[in-house]
Amino acid sequence: xxxxxxxxxxxxxxxLTQEKKLPISTKEAICKLKEKGHKVGIATxxxxxxxxxxxxxxxxxxxxxxxxxxxxxxxEVLYTNPLNLxxxxxxxxxxxxxxxxxxxxxxxxxKSNVPEHTxxxxxxxxxxxxAPTYDPHYYHGRELYQTLLFCPDxxxxxxxxxxxxxxxxxALPFSVDVLPKGGSKAKGxxxxxxxxxxxxxxxxxxxxxxxxxxMLSRIKHSVAMGNAExxxxxxxxxxxxxxxxxxxxxxxxxxxxx
Numbered sequence: 650x651x652x653x654x655x656x657x658x659x660x661x662x663x664x665l666t667q668e669k670k671l672p673i674s675t676k677e678a679i680c681k682l683k684e685k686g687h688k689v690g691i692a693t694x695x696x697x698x699x700x701x702x703x704x705x706x707x708x709x710x711x712x713x714x715x716x717x718x719x720x721x722x723x724x725e726v727l728y729t730n731p732l733n734l735x736x737x738x739x740x741x742x743x744x745x746x747x748x749x750x751x752x753x754x755x756x757x758x759x760k761s762n763v764p765e766h767t768x769x770x771x772x773x774x775x776x777x778x779x780a781p782t783y784d785p786h787y788y789h790g791r792e793l794y795q796t797l798l799f800c801p802d803x804x805x806x807x808x809x810x811x812x813x814x815x816x817x818x819x820a821l822p823f824s825v826d827v828l829p830k831g832g833s834k835a836k837g838x839x840x841x842x843x844x845x846x847x848x849x850x851x852x853x854x855x856x857x858x859x860x861x862x863x864m865l866s867r868i869k870h871s872v873a874m875g876n877a878e879x880x881x882x883x884x885x886x887x888x889x890x891x892x893x894x895x896x897x898x899x900x901x902x903x904x905x906x907x
Contacts, residue, residue, distance in 0.1 A: 750799045760787035768824070872900045
């Protein structure tokens with residue numbers, strides 16, 4: 650057997666198509682990785698409760714979610730990095746003035762601070778997920794690992810200037826991931842690779858989104874999907890085909906893992 654490697658996959662636009670379907674070729678490729686003795690993980694901006702079915706279908710129990718703020722190794726929580734609640738309180742107050750809704754997210758659930766909003770509805774429909782229910786006080790006394798700020802592109806800049814302990818990463822046309830400063834998929838992955846002792850030469854990552862840039866720039870064997878934005882492709886060592894065109898299978902062949 651070749652030396653064991655660890656491979657991390659983003660979900661939306663990488664494992665799943667735009668229609669949120671898992672290509673048969675992708676499932677076959679991941680099975681082949683496991684047969685060869687490699688370790689497979691997920692690295693996503695999603696909450697853990699948002700991809701339980703996918704984890705079961707692919708039999709993956711190691712994952713980095715909330716863009717690195719909640720890390721699980723073989724089914725056990727390895728690392729958490731919650732948001733500063735004082736900052737979230739202030740963010741909420743500012744966002745309400747600007748009429749920008751917020752969704753609060755912990756490891757079990759998510760709640761919106763407004764009863765309903767078009768930006769929230771459209772964003773979650775695009776992910777083929779149910780929109781969160783209303784609870785404006787959900788952040789009180791909880792450890793939150795990510796908050797979603799809903800605003801048009803560019804309007805998050807005003808928050809970046811005020812909230813220096815938070816990072817704002819555009820994930821969807823009307824949705825921005827709000828994270829602890831410096832948090833990323835790359836740092837979450839590092840917690841796992843350090844624990845397991847994987848060298849840089851044995852680490853691989855596949856992604857397509859803006860929240861994958863740090864992961865793709867820091868992991869030595871990084872692969873951008875063909876459907877990724879040019880900015881994302883420019884940070885990766887390799888570019889494979891699109892997810893709809895068997896991009897995972899093709900990319901794994903390209904780097905010699907299957």
